[in-house]
Amino acid sequence: MRFETSPAPHVIAGYSVPRVMFPVLIALVPVAIAHVVLLGPGLLLQLAVACVTALLAEAFALRWRGQDPAPALRDGSVLVTACLLALSVTPLLPWWLTALGTALAVLLGKHVFGGLGQNPFNPAMVGYAILLVSFPLEMTRWPVLLDAPEAQSWMELARMTLGAIFGAVGDPRWDAFTGATALDAIRTGLDLRYTLPEILGRGDVMGPLGARGFAWLNLAALAGGLYLLARGIVRWHIPVAVLGGLLLPAFIAHALDPGGHLSASTQAFAGATMLAAFFIATDPVSAATSNLGRLWYGAGIGLLAWIIRTWGGYPDGFAFAVLLMNVAVPFIDRYTVPRIHGRAR
């Protein structure tokens, strides 16, 4: 009797890229719900625009490169990119900017380098950074969070959001329901030589846990992140190092100068901290590859984010911190090769 042959091993666990990517999408559900509750339905539209654009861009790029787009469209990786970008931008972003950012993320962030697994930069952050430096006004116009005293009703916000996304530029009532994010307000206040207690004492910035509203978003992202840790989809090294790299200097600076520096707990639950620590920095393709390397990589992101938040030109710094550390990955990988069994310690 004749048999087909194949190389060993003959049994594999049957893990697959979709089985890595789809749990990430599931883990984003809590933060998405909190987002919709606190910031209105804008996110849902942003998600729809980003996902459709991402799938189209992926299919276009693969077709252009002479490959079959079907398996790539099913692997879920481009949807993760789209969802992370949609969650990073303001829910009021005009739809064509979301589409542009997503297309650039997929094409410039991923496919110019050779597609899945080849990109040195986190594609979502490439798209986000391009939008942020090119359209700073649109990118920093956030709705007033619905847990703020001056906020209007959710339905009102929904109506205004539709207008903002689909091009009703210059509606006079915008000022009533848009504002800076907490980190933005603090940054502006500090630039005007107010001290932190003065800024925070105004009451419209902080909530019980950290920056008002955003604390809930961060808690929801943390919940999703813990789910990914429990599922073994991400390892603890990068999230822990990101938080350590951000919170340790924040703690020291706040202890030395409470008037000029936010406390560690505020930093932890403000801005994109948890989303970045668990979902963005953990993108395996653009992260360092050994466990020791992951610690250095994460710590670098946290530290850079703190530096940018404290002295940089942008209120939140994770997009640039991630991109900068992406540049450092080959260097980190080079110097963090683990000891091979049987080689000198």
Add this chain to the structure above:
Amino acid sequence: MAAWAHFPAGLALESHKRADAIVPVIELPAPSRVVLPLDPGTGESAEPVVAVGDVVQRGALVGRATSAFSANVHASIAGRIIAIERIEAAVPTGACLCVTIAADAAPASTQDPWPAATDHASMNAQQLCDALHEAGIAGLGGAGFPTATKLVAGRQRSVHTLLLNGAECEPWITCDDALMQTAADDVVFGAALLRRACGATACVIAIEDDKPAAIAAMTLAVDRAVDAALSLAVVSAVYPRGAERQLIEAVTGIEPPSGGLPVDAGIVCQNVATAAAVARWGTRGEPLLSRIVTVTGSGVARPCNVRAPLGTPLTDLVAATGGYRDAPLRLIAGGSMTGIALPSDDVGLGKATNCVFVATRADIAPRVDAFERACIRCGNCSDVCPAGLLPQQLHRAALADEHALLRELGIFDCIDCGLCDYVCPSQIPLAHRFRLARGRFREATVAARKSDEARERHEQRQRRLRDEAAARQRAFEEVRARALPAARGSDGIDDKSGEAP
């Protein structure tokens, strides 16, 4: 008894060792034909010492070892040699020189060609090694490395410990489990002979904790032996615990040096089945003629362990255990993780063939359906790598054939366990890529050495030609220097133009 937890990585794989299919060990009657591979599994064949048409007794030498990597081969049944040819075999290279014996002729003598008893007690270590070499004993654990070669190396390096490997970590294989349950005293006796032959002062028998019956049987046998130098170590069942280097570290805490051998760490490692074969030689004088092999997989009617003469065609093995069922898809010599997929069941049982795994689609579906995607650097592979490598980095270097980087990242430290493949979400055949990369690396090394030698030869020749030319020139100038003054003196010609500056 000591339980050790230390182990660099690895993974607890789903076990397919069915408790009801381990013992009893079925004794297979002598088949009508055997196909004896002359390669024990190391890639180096013994030299045939019989000719087609010869009639041989059971136990007669048919192939003689020609190197430290080959082993003597004996006729496992009596009969006539009907073929000596290079054919498909259950060896890593896929084919080797094989001797086929048909049981259609009876030899003149029915007496065994070996002495009724060996006087192993009076033999010194070297004599023991020589005798085991004569008996054709090779590693029965799966690699087939000649036992005597390891023992001699061990004695030369003054090893302290003989480690007997009864870990058996491959998820489908149970032949060592069966052996330890049924022939524990043989293992202990063989261990004593092996320890004496390599000069080790201690012997540790290591068994994974998923084999309680084997541990119980071996504990009793070790107690009966009353040998202070002999001990049992129970190790946790984590693949690839049974790999030589990994087991040594788990049991002794010593890491054999990268690029070195266990003897460099003072250890000789042998399989428990090899020890039992040594015991058969010690008690009966019998060379290596048979082995226990696991016949398993969803493609066989009755999974079981069988003691069969070496060279038994795998068809006969499967038939004796009830035959095929359920559309067999792959025939694998060895286990699911490191076994060799055979193109045909008409190959003979080799010394290193510890398992015949007849896999159906149900057993191996994810591998058959595997769809390779690009590496996403998730790091699953480096998490499980027992050698502490970064397979994701090695893979890039392997695709680019960057030899300096491959060596630095440890391509030759890879033990080929296949775990990186097992956990890869992009379903990249990493272990196979690394095998190919090692092959290309070695070829390139050989080619580079040849070209270096050729350049050296060429440069030597150029040097020699230059030296000869210079010598001729010097000789010419000497002659001329002697001749010129005489000529000048005779006809007064002032010749300066031809002088060298």
